[in-house]
Amino acid sequence: MLEKGKISVRQFTILVALYTIGTAILIIPSILAAKAKQDAWISGLLGLAIGVAMVIFYWKLSERFQYVNLIEILEKCFGKWIGKSVGFLFFVCYVLLLATFVLRDIGDFMTTVMMVETPIEAIHIIFLIIVLYGVKLGLEVFTRTMELFIPWIVLLLVALFLTLLPQIEVTNILPVFENGMKPIVQSSFSFLVFPFLEMVVFLMIIPYVNRPQDTKKAFMLGTIMGGGLLIFISVLTILVVGPTETARSIYPTYDLTKTINIREFFQRVEALMALIWFITVFVKLLVLTYVSCLGIAQVFELKEYRIIVLPIGLVLYVLSLSIFPSISFLIEFTPVYDLYAFLWCAVFPFVVWLVSLVRGGERNKSGTARTESG
Amino acid sequence: MGYTLITLLIAGLVLLIDRRKLKQYKRKRENRVYFSIFMIGLVMLLIKSAGIEMPSPLNGISYVLKPLTKMM
Numbered sequence: 001m002l003e004k005g006k007i008s009v010r011q012f013t014i015l016v017a018l019y020t021i022g023t024a025i026l027i028i029p030s031i032l033a034a035k036a037k038q039d040a041w042i043s044g045l046l047g048l049a050i051g052v053a054m055v056i057f058y059w060k061l062s063e064r065f066q067y068v069n070l071i072e073i074l075e076k077c078f079g080k081w082i083g084k085s086v087g088f089l090f091f092v093c094y095v096l097l098l099a100t101f102v103l104r105d106i107g108d109f110m111t112t113v114m115m116v117e118t119p120i121e122a123i124h125i126i127f128l129i130i131v132l133y134g135v136k137l138g139l140e141v142f143t144r145t146m147e148l149f150i151p152w153i154v155l156l157l158v159a160l161f162l163t164l165l166p167q168i169e170v171t172n173i174l175p176v177f178e179n180g181m182k183p184i185v186q187s188s189f190s191f192l193v194f195p196f197l198e199m200v201v202f203l204m205i206i207p208y209v210n211r212p213q214d215t216k217k218a219f220m221l222g223t224i225m226g227g228g229l230l231i232f233i234s235v236l237t238i239l240v241v242g243p244t245e246t247a248r249s250i251y252p253t254y255d256l257t258k259t260i261n262i263r264e265f266f267q268r269v270e271a272l273m274a275l276i277w278f279i280t281v282f283v284k285l286l287v288l289t290y291v292s293c294l295g296i297a298q299v300f301e302l303k304e305y306r307i308i309v310l311p312i313g314l315v316l317y318v319l320s321l322s323i324f325p326s327i328s329f330l331i332e333f334t335p336v337y338d339l340y341a342f343l344w345c346a347v348f349p350f351v352v353w354l355v356s357l358v359r360g361g362e363r364n365k366s367g368t369a370r371t372e373s374g
Numbered sequence: 375m376g377y378t379l380i381t382l383l384i385a386g387l388v389l390l391i392d393r394r395k396l397k398q399y400k401r402k403r404e405n406r407v408y409f410s411i412f413m414i415g416l417v418m419l420l421i422k423s424a425g426i427e428m429p430s431p432l433n434g435i436s437y438v439l440k441p442l443t444k445m446m
Contacts, residue, residue, distance in 0.1 A: 097431070300407045307395050307404055310388045314415030322418075322428045329432075335443045336436050 002297055002305050005140030006210045013218040013225075014146050015287065016202065018153075020226025022284030023105045024195040025277050028230050029237040029252040031194065036187035037243040038173045043188035044231035048224070050188070051196025054346065055223045059216045061353055062203055067212035070203040071298045077355045084299050091295035094344040095201055096316065099288035103127065103320040106281045108327055113254055114274065124320055131282065132313040135290045136306050139208055142286055149279045156276050157229070161236065163260045163269075168239045193338045195230065196223065197345035201291045250327065253277070289316065377423040385416050 007015070032040035065073045070090070074083035106127060107120045115123070134142045202219065209215050237246050237256045246252045257273040260266065293312055297305035324330050389412075396405055421428055 296411075297407075300403065302404050302407060303399070307392070307399070307408055308411055310392055311408060311411035311415055314385070314388060314419065315411060318415060318418040318422055319431075322422055323430055324432060325430070333432055333436060336439045339439050339443050340435055 002294055002302070003139055003208050005138050006208055007140060007143045007205075008210055009214050009218045011143040011147060012205070012209045012215055013222040014150060015143055015205070015283070016199070016219055016222025017225040017229075018146055018149070018280050018283040019202075019287050020195045020199070020223055021229055021277075021280040022195060022198075023102050023277070023281050024230055025233060025280055026105070026109060026251050026253055028191065028194065029234040029246050029256075030249055031190050032187050032234045033238060033243050033247040033252075034187065034190075035183040037179065037183070037247070038238060039176060039178070039184050040187065040238055040243070040246075041173070041231055041235045042176075043184040044191060044227075044234055046184065047188035047191030047196065048227040048231065050192050051199075051227060052220055052223055054192070054196055055199050055219050056216070057353075058200060058203060058349065059206070059219050061349055061356075062206045062212070063216075064353070064356060067207050069207045069294075069298070071295060073203070073352065073356075077352055077359065087295060088299045090344065090348065091292050091299070094341075095288055095292040095295065096312075096319070097323075098198065098341075099285060099292060099316055100320040100323050102281060102285045102288060103316060104323055106278075106285075107320065109251060109254075109277075112327070113251060114271065121321065124317055127282075127285070128313055128317055131285050131289055132309055134286045135293060135309050138306075139205070139290065142290075146283055149283075153276055153279060156273060160257065160260075160273055160276075163262060163266065164236060164240055164256070166262070167259060168236075169242075170239065172239050172242050173235070190334075190338060191230075193341050193345075196227065197341055199223065200345045200349060201288065203349075204291045204294055205287070289313070378420065381416075381419045381423045385412075385419070388412070 029040070032044055036043040061073070065076060068076075071084070071087045074087045077083060078086060103124060107123045110123045111118060111120045134145070199219075206212055206215050206219075209218075233253055233256075234246075237252045240256055240259055241249075241252065245255070249255050254270060254274065257270040258268075260269055260273075289309075289312070293305045293309050296312065297308055302308065324333065392408070396408065399405060418428065
């Protein structure tokens, strides 16, 4: 085993919840409102329901292989060489790419709205240094750190909700079902792909929970907590800012916090509220970097994953600077990305599951034989 | 030029931090994997710092998947 640390089921729940919120909290209201308009909450709930079903599927996949990690699952399914190559492709082409997206998201956010004159490289380097340090310290340490973050996030979110209460206009989410079912379903697909299908990386972390058989409930609970919060934020944005403005904005949540104004005295607190997504983006990037380091180290059968953390950070840094030239490229790329992520996160595990079904009889027999003899 | 110097500085710093770990591994495999990933990163960083535009991997993905998205 590459990772010797163990985390508790409760820590796993927190990890899943914060990972779900991740970068999504910044941009999900505009993704949901783009097509579904004021019905964003319906498509959010639809996406969440399918997302939880997918999460259960991932857990079942992990359970089927007695909670070993993804590379070992692939090796058992396809044999050593094909399994390793497919695993390597998955970690380089999907997980590492996702990590560069997350890093670029926070860099773009900072240089677009908060620190306009700071070069994006500086923000990337500072953010990466902390993340790589966290990855080097290991799973146990960073999950414990996340437990410390939870009260702050809850406090800030409650403050956000309370200060925005006076500005809510219920008419903003009316009429319901104005444009029929089709835009709602289209939006819910984007919502499903963006935070929920990315849960596939937890197939690498489930084995390191101290009681993996209890993780099903934790996995679902974390997803529902994170997804519920995202829907809540989207609804709040639409209630306060309005569906059209939400769909037009790039960072609607940030615009939402800008509107906080109580008697001309309590205002301009958006930098404080930005702390929420600094923490969640940090968690998401940390998990993705950790998982890609662990995966690549396991593919090459290294003794420990810590040795390749810094080189991978170097690659991550360069890729994040040159991955897309501008944010308009990203917006154009989004439908392609949805499909790409769908292939890696839904079709790929499904194929693995099918192969394990076909080969299942033979493996189960040898599995029971081993337990009897042992 | 200044950008290239900073690049080399970053690379040197990475090696400096990891030098003890690298010495500790007598096994060749760790060092080989380490330096392959490191060289990929360094070469990309040098190309970037020289101001040459690198082709983004996303263009390839777009090229392959764009017809499929249109079908959907």
